[in-house]
Amino acid sequence: MSSQIRVTSTLSRQTEDFVPVSGNEVKMYVCGPTVQSPPHLGHGRAAVAFDMVRRYLSYRGYDVTFVRNITDVEDKIIAAAAETGETTEELSIRMAKAFSQAYDGLAVLDPDVEPKATEHIGEMLAMIERLIDRGLAYATDNGDVYFSVRSLESYGRLSGQDVDEMRAGTREIVGDLKHDAVDFALWKAAKPGEPAWDSPWGQGRPGWHIECSAMAERYLGETFDIHGGGTDLIFPHHENEIAQSEGANGTTFAKYWLHNGMVNLGGEKMSKSTGHLIELSEAIDLYGGAAVRLFYLRAHYRSPLEFSEALIDEARTALRRISGVLSRVDFSDHDAEPEVIDSFIEKMDDDFNTPDALGVVFETVREANRHLDAGEPAEPLAAAVAEMIDVLGIEVEDAEDGVSDLAQGVSAIVAELGVGEGETTVETLDRLLERRSVARAERDFATGDRIRDELGALGITIEDGPDGSQWHRR
RNA sequence: GGCGACGUGGCCGAGUGGUUAGGCACGGGUCUGCAAAACCUGUUACCCCGGUUCAAUUCCGGGCGUCGCCUCCA
Known part of the structure; x- marks a missing residue:
């Protein structure tokens, strides 16, 4: 370099x-x-x-x-x-x-x-x-x-x-x-x-x-x-x-x-001696560690950073853009796009300018999505995104992480529809998606929407694409 | 009072002496059974007053405001 x-x-x-x-x-x-x-x-x-x-x-x-x-x-x-x-x-x-x-x-x-x-x-x-x-x-x-x-x-x-x-x-x-x-x-x-x-x-x-x-x-x-x-x-x-x-x-x-820089709450520095603070474990439980980490990295490390629920939610939404594109393409055997990496390094070399570097990440996310929408290959771009967020220590969740917590709710829907349980919650979810696909093919949208709504209530979002449907946790 | 940082669009937040940061939100559109996602597109910002300059949000001076530290603190 x-x-x-x-x-x-x-x-x-x-x-x-x-x-x-x-x-x-x-x-x-x-x-x-x-x-x-x-x-x-x-x-x-x-x-x-x-x-x-x-x-x-x-x-x-x-x-x-x-x-x-x-x-x-x-x-x-x-x-x-x-x-x-x-x-x-x-x-x-x-x-x-x-x-x-x-x-x-x-x-x-x-x-x-x-x-x-x-x-x-x-x-x-x-x-x-x-x-x-x-x-x-x-x-x-x-x-x-x-x-x-x-x-x-x-x-x-x-x-x-x-x-x-x-x-x-x-x-x-x-x-x-x-x-x-x-x-x-x-x-x-x-x-x-x-x-x-x-x-x-x-x-x-x-x-x-x-x-x-x-x-x-x-x-x-x-x-x-x-x-x-x-x-x-x-x-x-x-x-x-x-x-x-x-x-x-x-x-x-x-x-x-x-x-x-310090983390502020209501314009004032968090401090353990005054009890003016949000506990870290609480924030991680509520928003996820990766979202909290992204929240930090969105500001330069030397600047003061104001905490609010809205801001950390923004980070969580932004994180979904990253995980979204990475789940669209299998880039495991591909090298990262060198131009992207050069640009990332240029930003990071400048006193670890993570907000600027994240700009590169999100530009690359858009570029990759654009390619994929056009049916063009985007593996090097996705690999670049993965490499950059890895350097930043942002770990995107696997879609299947923590899904077993929802086993009960999912079972209830399965029983209702008489679909039959799978071996695992993930498998059961896949069966529900299949059932939904069948319903939609038969233009039985009432059943299809019901499955989507009920899973939605459990925190699972279904997205229909040209190559079938996918589910992920919110 | 001393030391330091900072004031950017609805919000967060980079950056630059003249050229689109980026994210979130909101509006319009493409796609779609609907929705979501994704993409396109719109809102065109730099606290105030002087100065330097062909040109300042960016440099200089002053003002106003905010924050941190001045023996607990990450």
């Missing part, structure tokens, strides 16, 4: 040529969730955004190593566990499972490594000690360790924050022990009843930011290619990660910083 992948990096505030640190290898670290409550649509977007990036880079021939962490020790988890009566470990495992299931529903590929904070305390302690040795961190009498923000010249580079302009943090209750209000915790002394680990400063637990620095280094090295996460993590989380890693190592941390 001749064109060059370009990415917009938060660090440079520019769209720059993507050149990996080392040859063909791309190392990516994406901030995963704090597993404290079930995922909402915002988490899904972040996961899909970077899954798309990962899939695309692999498609373009890079050897991608993808790490996404799980934060399983944090104030909110401790508080939530106290409420449910679980241990923090039980709660975090349960929630991690909920995330994992929802990600599966969105066809998000598993990371190559999914490290947990609690399993990397040793790496964190080592990094904190290095920071103390370098004079960038200090321990307090009570056993906290803080990063000394003003000791690091470059602090604030990612977020554009000026240390003197920052409003002093109010979150740290023990803030008066800090040398400076802007300093942040690397290690927190244990309070009674909280999970704690041994450290040179006594029993305690890690601060939030140190885990990502430590785990990224462990699995990707001191310097790697892409660091991703939501825009809400730019400050302080990612700013602090840079401070820790570059402070401890004196080397560049991540080369490109990519941030996905």
Whole structure:
């Protein structure tokens, strides 16, 4: 491929040529969730955004190593566990499972490594000690360790924050022990009843930011290619990660910083702390994972994205156009139309412009349908559509998926008409279609329409074409 | 107050210094027993005010508005 992948990096505030640190290898670290409550649509977007990036880079021939962490020790988890009566470990495992299931529903590929904070305390302690040795961190009498923000010249580079302009943090209750209000915790002394680990400063637990620095280094090295996460993590989380890693190592941390936009509800960001959200599993159950994924990809990953039922329904309707054309033609032995793919790559190379790339997909869908309507071959076009949506991770459902759920309703219609059950629901449906064809041939449209209407009530649409009728789920 | 993003047709959403994005919705048509699907076709948009230019939705300046972050967040 001749064109060059370009990415917009938060660090440079520019769209720059993507050149990996080392040859063909791309190392990516994406901030995963704090597993404290079930995922909402915002988490899904972040996961899909970077899954798309990962899939695309692999498609373009890079050897991608993808790490996404799980934060399983944090104030909110401790508080939530106290409420449910679980241990923090039980709660975090349960929630991690909920995330994992929802990600599966969105066809998000598993990371190559999914490290947990609690399993990397040793790496964190080592990094904190290095920071103390370098004079960038200090321990307090009570056993906290803080990063000394003003000791690091470059602090604030990612977020554009000026240390003197920052409003002093109010979150740290023990803030008066800090040398400076802007300093942040690397290690927190244990309070009674909280999970704690041994450290040179006594029993305690890690601060939030140190885990990502430590785990990224462990699995990707001191310097790697892409660091991703939501825009809400730019400050302080990612700013602090840079401070820790570059402070401890004196080397560049991540080369490109990519941030996905927020999902809004009623014009306001979804947020788990305020409960202003739609749960991801609920949306997947209601609309289907592929429709939710398409809903995300219809906007550029960096833009804010408003959620509404109408918008996600639109995505679902649009998805049917894709599945429709793919079911019209058997393209399994055909290569994709090269011109289409070139055009797709051109759009995707431009900072993963999925809305533009989807334009190519839908143009190709129309082109393929046009050919098929004219009785001309369309296999390379259909193959191109299939290839593109595969890169985007959009999995169209098989017409037969989930049909067995309708067995009872279908049986009722069969009994009514005395058609006879098939071995499977699919077979029974086919018999009903045959019965309908016979009726229509005899110009008994009342029976034919009745079958269509009753199946319609079950969520099955019948379409009559020149080569017979087909059914599919709505 | 500081940092950043953004304002495009009925809605969503790309993009561009002069040439049809795309999707959804709606109207007309082809096809069809009817319907659906598919295809054709129509609605011709760029927040406001200045400036640069032969030409600006696109560049520059100002204004208005929206959103995110400023130590919980994807």
